Amino acid sequence: PRRAGDRAAVEAGLLPGLAPFGRGIDEAGAASLGWGDLPERGLDASQMIEAAASGSLGALVVGGVDVRDFPDPALLRRALDEVPFLVSLEVRSSEVSERADVVLPVAPAVEKNGTYINWEGRLRPFGQARSATSLTDRDVLVRLTEEFDDDLGVTALSDLYAEVNALMDWDGEPQEFAAVAPAAAPAPEPGRVLVASHKPMIDAGRLQDGAPWLAGSARRPVLLASAATLARAGIVPGADATLETERGSVTLPAAIGDLPDGVAWVPECSVGSVLHERLGGVGTVATLRATQEVA
Template sequence: ATVPGALTAAAEVAASTGARLAWVPRRAGDRGAIEAGCLPTLLPGGRPVADAAARVDVATAWGVDALPETEGRDADGIVAALAAGELGGLVVAGVDPDDTADPAATRAAVAAAGFVVAFDIRRTEVTDAADVVFPVAPTSEKSGTFVNWEGRVRSWEAALHQPSSLPDLRALSGIAEELARLGQGAPLGFRTVDEVRAEMGQLGPWDGERAGLDTPSHVPREGNSTSEGAYRLSTWKQLLDNGSMQDGDKYLKATARTPVALVTREVYDAHGPTVTLTGDRGSITLPAEIADDLVDGVVWVPASSVGNGVLADLASPGTTVTISGAEGTHG
């Protein structure tokens, strides 16, 4: 999903063959976030902001006259607005800059923010830069709801009861109430998970037309390699990698797969068992392995198993990198 054109190409294949396309997200909360309206184009229940009837539904539930027609900002838009001085404050919840589209730009945006509030369960680069840090409760100490890839709701209750634990919801509600006292916005209207579930149940899912799939330009099928020695970068995260949730558990991390670059047999024969990949953000060196089912003109590396990760140290997925032979140590 992070490679430009990949979703469009999959949709075209589904349409041409009569198949149906399903999205199975990697993270457990992704589908639920969409249903909650966390995308800039959506309102709660998956209602599109652009739909007047959808806005009326939510405005009625919230007891306001109307909702704005303007879409919100996505992550890249927030970063750009902070850099331009259009936003003064920032609330960050469990975001690692190295996981964003442009890690350097994200770090600059956090530094440019006039006031930063961080929600996290561990010390991170963002908590170090924040003005206020809320040590929020982990999943085991709070209630909530997941939505699986089929759209089925799966609620859970706290497994461990810790009186001092602070759920994210309580912190967000408190921030909204304080801002309302200063004349900015309004209170959320709820402080507990049960109250949120009741409101979502009353509002219900959107029964109108869902937003369709955009068809942006994508990488041409012919000629994945743009020039001699240049290859399209493919990547995704491994289950065990350099994620901060594994910090301190050296025995678990020791079971992670050894990071390798997957290449075609032709590339392996040309450059040998150790290769250096170079992109617009730097270079990484890894042992190479042959992947017989890899498309010509493509190289795959794990997203967050070496250094600061592919996005910070190499390039964005779908862009081109060069490959050269390397000698000596790797990683």
């Protein structure tokens, strides 16, 4: 599944204001790492996109990003177009690599060794499944560093494990974060619904390009809503239904689902249902109506 490396990214300190394994970017965090002075708090993804789109960011390095996964794909495309220098680390051609000034091809998971960290914090190592000469992300970054006459000290994967394993044993106080209360869900007016969504196991992901036998095993995309919600919109189960916002619309066959009244679910990134592109994010208020037949 996509985003399999999310937990490891958090542990590696890729969130702004966070150093590896829960350390802060304060004096205590810097001292426990032994890396010298740490940089100031960085930008999160949304802030990077806003800065690039406004012209206040000089360069972006992007790895393995599907534009459709972001809340506002149009804004991200504008940011990629506006940033003066764009570097793409990619397995295959993408919307990012097509815009990039420099493209650095990297090995997919089957062509390298590594470790995932699942959301329980358990290590899940994997071995190289296919012989290949492609470079891993680590190899690419090491070579780039050498071009700048520096040394990361992680020439081999075993070097990286040796450094990371020592950092994982830290038992200091984790960085504190202020809790953020969830925003209250809006109350849709009559004829409108809240949009719910998630990604099915098999959808329109990029890694299925060229594999129609795998893509063809995906569940048929449908719109799910309670019987009362469909009835209020004049939609018969099995008939086509349309969700519509100022961004666009999604039309799918309707089916009754175990959902609260006033909520409609569609798949996030499936054939005919690219949520962020056509409707907005989860929690968006949309008009639900029976699809009009064209004579």
